Amino acid sequence: MSNPHQNAITQLETVAAVLRQSYEDKESFDAAIDQLKTPDRVIEGKLRIRMDDGKVKTFQAYRSQHNNAVGPYKGGIRFHQNVTKEEVMALSTWMTWKCSVTGIPYGGGKGGVIVDPKKLSQGELQRLSRAYALFVAPHIGPWTDIPAPDVNTDGQIMAWMVDEYETAAKKRYKTLVENPIATFTGKPLLLGGSKGRTEATGLGGFYVFENLAKKMKLKKGATIAVQGFGNVGYWFAYFANKAGYKVVALSDSRGGIYSAAGLDPEKVLAHKEAGGTVGSYKGKQITNAELLELDVDVLVPAALENVLTKENAGKVKAQLVLEMANGPTTPEADEILAKKGITVIPDVLANAGGVTVSYFEWVQNLQGYYWEKELVLERLKGLMDEATDRMWQLKNDTKVTSRVATYMSAVKKVVDTMLLRGNEE
Ligand code: GLU
Numbered sequence: 001m002s003n004p005h006q007n008a009i010t011q012l013e014t015v016a017a018v019l020r021q022s023y024e025d026k027e028s029f030d031a032a033i034d035q036l037k038t039p040d041r042v043i044e045g046k047l048r049i050r051m052d053d054g055k056v057k058t059f060q061a062y063r064s065q066h067n068n069a070v071g072p073y074k075g076g077i078r079f080h081q082n083v084t085k086e087e088v089m090a091l092s093t094w095m096t097w098k099c100s101v102t103g104i105p106y107g108g109g110k111g112g113v114i115v116d117p118k119k120l121s122q123g124e125l126q127r128l129s130r131a132y133a134l135f136v137a138p139h140i141g142p143w144t145d146i147p148a149p150d151v152n153t154d155g156q157i158m159a160w161m162v163d164e165y166e167t168a169a170k171k172r173y174k175t176l177v178e179n180p181i182a183t184f185t186g187k188p189l190l191l192g193g194s195k196g197r198t199e200a201t202g203l204g205g206f207y208v209f210e211n212l213a214k215k216m217k218l219k220k221g222a223t224i225a226v227q228g229f230g231n232v233g234y235w236f237a238y239f240a241n242k243a244g245y246k247v248v249a250l251s252d253s254r255g256g257i258y259s260a261a262g263l264d265p266e267k268v269l270a271h272k273e274a275g276g277t278v279g280s281y282k283g284k285q286i287t288n289a290e291l292l293e294l295d296v297d298v299l300v301p302a303a304l305e306n307v308l309t310k311e312n313a314g315k316v317k318a319q320l321v322l323e324m325a326n327g328p329t330t331p332e333a334d335e336i337l338a339k340k341g342i343t344v345i346p347d348v349l350a351n352a353g354g355v356t357v358s359y360f361e362w363v364q365n366l367q368g369y370y371w372e373k374e375l376v377l378e379r380l381k382g383l384m385d386e387a388t389d390r391m392w393q394l395k396n397d398t399k400v401t402s403r404v405a406t407y408m409s410a411v412k413k414v415v416d417t418m419l420l421r422g423n424e425e
Pocket of ligand 1: 074075076077098146147148149150151185186326351352354355356358
């Protein structure tokens, strides 16, 4: 299995080799790149919670703070059985680039707990979420580090965390807890959330896709396969279907479905919410592995990392891969896809819509003044379009891949900010 942190380092090294030529002070440039290969710090600890059967269980937890040259660390918290320290480190590195790509004033962070939340009751999930908030409380705040949802976490979990941070953390650490509402994003509307945040990642990805569809002259009925039916995959599929594209395949962690006539994501969701799985919806059953190799125009990995590898990249038939998951393509697969002439839009651009609306949420929380949904979406579209246009221009000017073009401007901005701050004692 590919180590995601090693992948993140390889990606950075590839781009650094290109960027280096334009820096006069190579020593400072190299020092900054070296610093960016590992997070500033990784906080780790054990969360002990009482289970419903009365026994106490321990869960391993992390918060990785990668870089804060541009602004406070920012990024979600993932609850998943396959979380590792290396994964959280990689995800926090990608957050630094992601925030840089759309130009929002944050650095990168990420949290994770090794747990299968599907095996927890609501009460256990609440106690685990509270324990996590207490664990990170001394290290977060609106100007320090701002967590948000990620895989298997949502607005309800953020609400429990805000509450714990505000009440218990104040007692335990006897410190002033700064603006709890502005310390977390992705909150429910009732607790200071932003209109449009729920669908923001999927919609942001759709804005990127529509912009590219014009540039690549994709036709309206183009076929799309989406892997993953969580918040990101669902909303992307929803907007693509509404706009007249043909979503022919969908899947969740248990399997998928194919229909040449196209699927209506809303109906598949209703089926899932009624107790079904995506794979048991009407149509031809397919596996997650088969979905990636379908003869479609557009492939959208929207689940987890390392699904496109050197083993299957050669079999991808799509002409466009839009990475809505974080880190779905290994560096070896990336090379194979590039050789095949497939355009791969990297995660740090494709799925930056979520953190962009998180930024809008934070701004609204700090101002105590809330925006209408139209304004949120208009500003989201503006930033996603600008970032996509910037990437496309650089890609055409320099003849590099979309990933390298995206990383070039993202890494350059962070490095330049670090150099501007200086590193002399
Ligand atoms: N977890 C999301 C991501 O990977 C959102 C992060 C945020 O809103 O801070 O981009």
